[in-house]
Amino acid sequence: MRRSPKELEATHRKMGRRALLLGGAQLAFAGALGMRMRYLQVEQADQFRLLAEENRINIRLIPPARGKLFDRNGVVIAQNTPSYRVVIVPEDAGDVDVILSRLSQLIDLVPTDLERAQTEMRRSPPFLPITVADQISWQDVSKIAVNAPALPGITPEVGLTRVYPQGADFAHVVGYVGPVSDYDLDRIDDPDQLLRIPRFQIGKVGLEAKEEDNLRGKAGAKRVEVNATGRIMRELDRREGQPGADLQLSVDADLQAYVQARLGVESASAVVVDCETGDLPAIASAPSFDPNLFVRGISVADYRALTENPYRPLANKTVQGTYPPGSTFKMITAMAGLEAGIIGADDTVYCPGHLEISGRRFHCWKRAGHGHVDLENSLKQSCDVFYYDLALKVGIDKISAMAKKFGLGVRHDLPMSAVARGLAPDRDWKKRNHGEDWLIGDTANAAIGQGFMLASPMQLAVMTARLATGRSIEPRLVKSVNSAEQPTGAGTPLDVNENHLRLVRRAMFAVSNDRRGTAYRSRIIEDGYRMAGKTGTSQVRNITAAERRAGVIHNRDLPWERRDHALFVDFAPFDNPKFAVAVVVEHGGGGSVAAAPIARDITLQALYGGTPPLAAYPSKDRSKIKAQQERLRRERPGGDKDGKDRA
């Protein structure tokens, strides 16, 4: 087709104009791109560079080893042992199903674990290890290692788990650890990042929980470079963590084991306090449980068995259990009377078997009465009327103040769970809490450790240690932290007259050593180790007038949970007190029968640092004691070293 040059020229010029227009538009757009580049790369560079670092660098925590727990002689109470688990890396395994079926022929795989592993596998990238079996034995690990060529992608991994080699003996002392739960995290304001590590163990109960900060240690960290899918490309640097502090307890594992065995199947507890330092060579609550069960994750059936047991094995009765101290409180009433100057050593009260107080008759345990009793006899024979009379003269406020001075009704700061405060009531307390006036009858009840009065076995042991030493002994459970000795509980002299203390101690000596003393049958005859004690029997029920007329039913004929609590406190040796002991047998009946023999055995065991010679026992008991010692020795597989003279 022919065209005129003019026409050609015109279209060409038009095209040129439009080409320049379009080219201009393109340049403008390119300019905009340049501006955008400048904005992103220059103006916002810092912000994006930060984001890039965050992308690239990942901080992985290195869990620290939890602090170990030792007894006062270095015996391990809690430690960390390697626990083995099996992980599979699906990427390396190839056919996961085949590999897992091969693995199941080698070791027992838990179906629920497998199911969980399979769901995890679907969700996570194929290079991440997934746990298929946890807490497997060393034998299983070696089986896997031997068959490694047939099991690509399967590797045994090692982690640390808490183990309590002493089992049930220390369950109540140290508690146990367990995996961090959502509840734990909610409770803590600013949870340590460590707690978010899967399977990280945290103290749940007892010392493990209370000393968590000491025991946990500080997390180490490693900075790793990761790619977009989270695979670790290389480690950039590593800061080692700080392992948790090792704690040495003041408990003596041998004595603790003995005490636990001696308490046996009773619902009972015993506390031994060192009279010099406030150390707790034994602090046992029975029945106990195996804390290792909780670390591994307790089965529903096991847990139900523990919670439904009427003897409450999960409760640490030494500090959580509070009981009316009964007659063991009479030393306090006596001290209050002595300090107030109301009675002297030779003052006597006539006990006809009861005392009429504002129209109500308060009975002495001995219906026939004790006749004329002085202070020593009142304690020795545990005359109630003497103390009714004395308390009415002294008044409740002074008695309450004296109780607090000796550590009752005050909270002792121990790293254990739910340490009870007990109760040493006074007028104010009743007004505040019951909205009622204090009655004179309340004073009479308080005088013999009944009524509102409540004390834990721990408090009773502390009270006894204070009576024995005249110092404000405080219990000390943790002896040293990372070998740094903790302050002792030796305390300061109590602001009481030493002569008054001596009177009370002598009366307590008579309880255990005078033929007419309530604990004479449970005496120690070894001269250097004579003990001074006091029985107590605290009522759990009120004896009605009708019952009394019908004749008080004997404990043996009552259902277990309505029987009296049996209590006994003592210290020994009398001349140079080393240990104070408190024993409470729940619903055990009379203190002299149920609690005193146990306390005596424990005291001797503590004094000898092992099985005491039979010569320390009254001769007619020796055959029985020998049989008992042999039985206990059999029950404790660890055995028991022979008694060495310690005092």
Place this chain on the structure above:
Amino acid sequence: MSYLEHSVKSVPSGLRKIAYLNWPLVLLLISVAGVGFLMLYSVAGGSFTPWAEPQMKRFGVGLVVMLIVAVIPIWFWRNVAALAYALTIVLLILVDLIGEVGMGAQRWIDLGFMRLQPSELMKITMIMLLAAYYDWLPAKRISRPFWVVIPVLLILLPTLMVLRQPDLGTSLLLIIAGGGMMFLAGVHWAYFVAVLSAGVGLVVAIFQSRGADWQMLKDYQFRRIDTFLDPASDPLGAGYHITQSKIALGSGGWTGRGFMQGTQSRLNFLPEKQTDFIFTTLAEEFGFVGGISLLTLYILITVFCIFIALATRDRFSSLVTLGIALTFFLFFAVNMSMVMGLAPVVGVPLPLVSYGGSAMMVLMVAFGLVQSAHIHRPR
């Protein structure tokens, strides 16, 4: 005055043609491709495999192809334009029938030695056909409706076929390049105003269609638009590409982290790091300076093409060259807008830099045409 009459005697012949190539343009192309090799070497973690080496071989082949195309007289290409267009349409149909499924879209035919993407080829053959059409069409008829409808159909036919694959990026590129060709050819501006308003209407309609029975785009295409509009809404899902690529760019700063030091691309935070998102690696490692340099190279190539087009008095040559310049511009402009978060992620490679055979080969053919137009220009 016929083209043949006055040109043949002044056009160089034989090997002398090589000397008449626009050498600055060749050097610019080699520079850009060189940047590409460098980046492919870097994203492979300092290795020629798997990307840099094949890319270099292809570029070598591409240069030879460009020379071959360049020495063949431009009027030959004008005469085969219609045939090339028809052939490409046939190939597009073939893709539908025998094409392999890749990335969820049927796009290429495996020729054995290379994978051919007819949609890439379409960009060139459509431009050739439109240029030939307007070279043939008398100036008086250019803006007459009948003669406007014909090129529109020529543009829409391949566009709809590509859209069916589905390849939103390429179809948009075809529409814009075709429209640009019509604009350059001198079609009355009123048509463009009308089409643009209709286009706006269509966009509104597309958004209205979402979720309805007559939904016009696939769900993933909608999601891409969504995340383009608000990348933060789904930073780990669909918005991940845009967010990560902006992070990579931004962390480059003025001068970058240095060659092979880009953490974002090396650690796989970037998707398609060797193809569509390769610019982010460049920007991260060489910073603003590197990015703006590449942009400058691209602009220079475009400008050289426009100059070549304006310097020739042959209408086909001018239109083809301008069309190629526009297509080339659209390639890098859309790609850069995409990685800088100015456009949705539509899957357009960075020309001559991104790893990929078809796109590079087609571009080299295109620049061969530009060179041919330059060599065989009437003097």
